Structure formats: C-alpha cells, structure tokens
Amino acid sequence: MAQKNRLQYIILGLLNIESQTGYDLTKSFDSDIGEFWSANHSQIYPLLKKMEEDNLISHHDIQVGTKLVKKSYDISDAGKKLFDEWLQEPSDLDNNHDEFILKLYFINDKKSELLKNMVAEQLNSREEKLSALKTQMSDKFPNATAKKRQYGHFCVLQHAIEREAGYIDWLKQI
Structure with missing residues (x-):
C-alpha cells in the first residue's frame, strides 16, 4: 500500500x-x-x-x-x-523516532555512567519541554471559550503535556 x-x-x-x-x-x-x-x-x-x-x-x-x-x-x-x-479514514499507527530510546536499547549495564548521563540529560530536556508546553497551554487556552473554539488543538496540547509528564516519570524510574 x-x-x-x-x-x-x-x-x-x-x-x-x-x-x-x-x-x-x-x-x-x-x-x-x-x-x-x-x-x-x-x-x-x-x-x-x-x-x-x-x-x-x-x-x-x-x-x-x-x-x-x-x-x-x-x-x-x-x-x-x-x-x-x-x-x-482510520488512522495508521506509526512508530515514533526517539533517538534516546534507540540508544537506551544498546546500554547493557544498569550501573553504567553513560546511562546516568544520558538519563540526566534527557530528564532535563523533557522537563524544559514540559514547562514550555504548560506555558503554551495557559497562553493559548486561558479560558473555557478558547478550549471550545479550538477543541482539537486543546486536546493535542493536553496529550503532549501528559506524554512529557509520563516520560519524565518513566525516566525517574530508570
């Protein structure tokens, strides 16, 4: 196809x-x-x-x-x-291209210094992104009227915030 x-x-x-x-x-x-x-x-x-x-x-x-x-x-x-x-049309499922995940796959030692550095760097990046997304949400959707007018956009932004928060929680578990 x-x-x-x-x-x-x-x-x-x-x-x-x-x-x-x-x-x-x-x-x-x-x-x-x-x-x-x-x-x-x-x-x-x-x-x-x-x-x-x-x-x-x-x-x-x-x-x-x-x-x-x-x-x-x-x-x-x-x-x-x-x-x-x-x-x-039904939506296709597509794999995300996350380079961190790709690199993580090849780390063999749980106590690796490289792993610690990779996770710390990724955690910092993800926390910055989450902060930017939350700022964007409050700027673009300050009230219920704005949410109703662009509901799909609001939902996508909400998903991005939840995705980053979940990613951060997962990184903290590593």
Whole structure:
C-alpha cells in the first residue's frame, strides 16, 4: 500500500482554518504542529505548487509594503472534500523516532555512567519541554471559550503535556 502524503493533509487542514502564506505554514511547524509532525520549507513549497496544480488549493497575491507581493493560499472545494475524507479514514499507527530510546536499547549495564548521563540529560530536556508546553497551554487556552473554539488543538496540547509528564516519570524510574 502506498504511503499517504500526510503533509498534504496537514496543509489542507491549516488552510481549512484560514488562508496562509507559505511562510505562515512553515512557522506552524515551528510551534503547534511541531509537537507531533515536522516539515521544513524545502518540503512545503514544492508541495504547495503540486497541490495547486492538482486544484486542491489556490492562491491570491497580497501586497506587503510597497514592493513585496506574497502568495496567500486557500483551500478549494476539492481540497476540502479530500481533507474531510482523510479525517474520516482510520488512522495508521506509526512508530515514533526517539533517538534516546534507540540508544537506551544498546546500554547493557544498569550501573553504567553513560546511562546516568544520558538519563540526566534527557530528564532535563523533557522537563524544559514540559514547562514550555504548560506555558503554551495557559497562553493559548486561558479560558473555557478558547478550549471550545479550538477543541482539537486543546486536546493535542493536553496529550503532549501528559506524554512529557509520563516520560519524565518513566525516566525517574530508570
């Protein structure tokens, strides 16, 4: 079975919320979407071109300042249909690519100094990430109205917080 182009669906979903430039889409992967999916501009821009050729999106030009003109992308009816169909499909289970887990697999000695250093470094990183996620939650969802308006986003952020808290608990057991 062919691999789904999930990036295409992420872009369609973002454009289903609001019209965005390629730059705006790229920035989404540095913040919200970056919690569970990564992509860079070298993937996004060629895909935007292909999606436009496939009539899934269109663009309109927006004037920025006196000289700069940017393309702002919008989802088409065909794009909305494809996005809605994708949302209704069963989700594939996918393995996470966690380099720490990969390295941990190869540690043979429970008393290894390397293990202690690896765990301490990972614990520090995970605690920083958990703090950042909690800050993001309080900034983006300060009240019940915000939670209702973007309920899915709230759920994903809640999951990320619980994931990091669970990871920290597991690291402390090691």
